[in-house]
Amino acid sequence: MTTTAGPRTNWAGNIAFAAPDFYHPASVGELRLVVARARQVRVLGTGHSFNDMADSPGAQVSLAGLPPEVEVDSAASLVRVAAGLSYAGLAGRLDRHGFALRNLASLPHISVAGSCATGTHGSGRANQSLSAAVAGLELVTAEGDVVELSRGDDTFPGAVVHLGALGAVTRLILEVVPSFEVSQRVYEGLPLDVLDDHFAAIMASGYSVSMFTDWRAARLTQLWIKSLAEDGPPAIAGEPWFAASPAPSARHPVPGMPPETCTQQLGVPGPWFERLPHFKPEFTPSAGDELQTEYLLPAGQAVPALHALHQVSERIAAVLRICEIRMIAADELWLSPAGEQDSVAFHFTWLPDAAAVLPVVSLLERQLAPFGPRPHWGKIFTTPAAELAGRYHRLPDFLDLARYYDPAGKFRNAYTARCLGR
Numbered sequence: 001m002t003t004t005a006g007p008r009t010n011w012a013g014n015i016a017f018a019a020p021d022f023y024h025p026a027s028v029g030e031l032r033l034v035v036a037r038a039r040q041v042r043v044l045g046t047g048h049s050f051n052d053m054a055d056s057p058g059a060q061v062s063l064a065g066l067p068p069e070v071e072v073d074s075a076a077s078l079v080r081v082a083a084g085l086s087y088a089g090l091a092g093r094l095d096r097h098g099f100a101l102r103n104l105a106s107l108p109h110i111s112v113a114g115s116c117a118t119g120t121h122g123s124g125r126a127n128q129s130l131s132a133a134v135a136g137l138e139l140v141t142a143e144g145d146v147v148e149l150s151r152g153d154d155t156f157p158g159a160v161v162h163l164g165a166l167g168a169v170t171r172l173i174l175e176v177v178p179s180f181e182v183s184q185r186v187y188e189g190l191p192l193d194v195l196d197d198h199f200a201a202i203m204a205s206g207y208s209v210s211m212f213t214d215w216r217a218a219r220l221t222q223l224w225i226k227s228l229a230e231d232g233p234p235a236i237a238g239e240p241w242f243a244a245s246p247a248p249s250a251r252h253p254v255p256g257m258p259p260e261t262c263t264q265q266l267g268v269p270g271p272w273f274e275r276l277p278h279f280k281p282e283f284t285p286s287a288g289d290e291l292q293t294e295y296l297l298p299a300g301q302a303v304p305a306l307h308a309l310h311q312v313s314e315r316i317a318a319v320l321r322i323c324e325i326r327m328i329a330a331d332e333l334w335l336s337p338a339g340e341q342d343s344v345a346f347h348f349t350w351l352p353d354a355a356a357v358l359p360v361v362s363l364l365e366r367q368l369a370p371f372g373p374r375p376h377w378g379k380i381f382t383t384p385a386a387e388l389a390g391r392y393h394r395l396p397d398f399l400d401l402a403r404y405y406d407p408a409g410k411f412r413n414a415y416t417a418r419c420l421g422r
């Protein structure tokens, strides 16, 4: 087993990992030994979270060295995936078998296990979080035992979005669907007040819809509509109230960034995995030099929440690269930010200046408080544990589950203490 100097920061570089030991096991057997011997341990995925959730006061382990297996069960429409694999590593292989995932996040660089651990999502009012595709998982628990959990087990909905607190996930079983083609079109300059009456219709105008604004003027800078290729161009463009114009060339959601790093637009159909993410796997996604925050709230609160944000738009704009608004269908996972409610997500890509950004994050939390916002677990937020507990009624059950698999608290860290009170 290799012990190496691990990556000393997360992807964004805003978190310096304090874990004194870094392990890179090449097999599940080696991983079991690391976990069994460690006093404290956490798994690091691809490090794309913007907070300290993947850090550990003891050992930090990467599973990127485990065999990158992808086993498709065509008859059952399932795929078994090694936890360390990224969506970019999985998608092409899955597509060659004629299968697809229903949805992807804005970037394919993130690990499957790390994404599912936080309730990571894309957009689409009928599309659930990526975690909702998990039909089974294999976990190395605190004593080094291997446990298999499947959909149908009583506590399974508690184990999927686990924030790294139950053990080391070594394999996931994901539901798949037949491969499909998507085309995406970008529109520009939709006035924000159009959303007052037409938010739901616009969000329903494609398979996956993202609205972008920089909050510097009362309009969407861009509207990305990803449609199933078989459905043709979105009907919305013909609506009399639809005041946006089609972008004449490819766009990047962050003003000034090169569109070559983005997936193909202008209505050209292509495979699901080359259209559902905004960013291509071979480039740095988004701005690269950034921080991120995101809140999910009940979908029905989208318009009042937009007005609440508009009240503080100048404060937001001063530290913002871009804001993205998406929709996520409800799932049944205990700690999923979209758990039990169809949700709207307000995402903020910030300038990389934590001191300037944090007061605005607190301001956003105050503005959105009436809507019970659930922060993205992997991004920057300041919501205290007591408030989070009020927004997840199954949290006590999750803590019981964590005590069951990890009685001594080996998988605890500063993040779980701060956010879960454990």
Ligand SMILES: Cc1cc2nc3c(=O)[nH]c(=O)nc-3n(C[C@H](O)[C@H](O)[C@H](O)COP(=O)(O)OP(=O)(O)OC[C@H]3O[C@@H](n4cnc5c(N)ncnc54)[C@H](O)[C@@H]3O)c2cc1C
Binding pocket: 011, 042, 043, 044, 045, 046, 047, 048, 049, 050, 053, 054, 055, 063, 083, 084, 105, 106, 107, 110, 111, 112, 113, 114, 115, 116, 117, 118, 119, 120, 121, 122, 163, 164, 165, 167, 168, 169, 170, 285, 286, 292, 376, 378, 379
């Ligand atoms: C540019 C950019 C764009 C993004 N876009 C989106 C988006 O579109 N939608 C969205 O929802 N989020 C988005 N995110 C956030 C990101 O998807 C999540 O933070 C995700 O959890 C990161 O996955 P990771 O593999 O990097 O996990 P890490 O950040 O490495 O880890 C996340 C958590 O999972 C745990 N973990 C990881 N692997 C395992 C394992 N095998 N077993 C046990 N625990 C494990 C870690 O301990 C940690 O607690 C974006 C992030 C970036 C940087």
